[in-house]
Amino acid sequence: MTDAIQEAVEAFIIENFLFGDATQAIAGMDSLIENGIVDSTGVLELVAFIEDRYGIAVADADIVPANLDSVARITAFIASRSAALAAA
Template sequence: MRETISVEVRNFIVETFLFGDTASVPADDASLIDNGIIDSTAVLELVVFIEERFDITVGDADIVPANLDSIARISAFIQSKAKAVAA
């Protein structure tokens, strides 16, 4: 499941923030902020994507780099949220 989430997150980032430029995709654990891929506007776009695509609620306290600053972190965050919903 995590792999599927990871692919979807990566695709979203490529299409939305990299405009299809696959050559600029960072490594899964690389910082999206440090690599100039997301800014304050993009974070909000990312939250909307997570909520709508995965049908989960992202609370204010969740919107932190520890959850959203790399493909790996975003994927892990979505998975943990989804698990919490399922439970």
């Protein structure tokens, strides 16, 4: 499941922040903010993508680098929230 999430997140980032340029490698733990890929507005776009695609409500307290600053962190955040929704 996490592979599919990671692929969807990477595709979203390439399409929306790298303007389709898949030649820019995005390593799993690379900071999207520090590398200038995502800015504050981009974080909001990313949150909207997560909410729309996965049906996860992202609270203001969840919008922190620990959850949204790399592909690996975003994937882990979505996977943990999806598992919690499935268990509920």
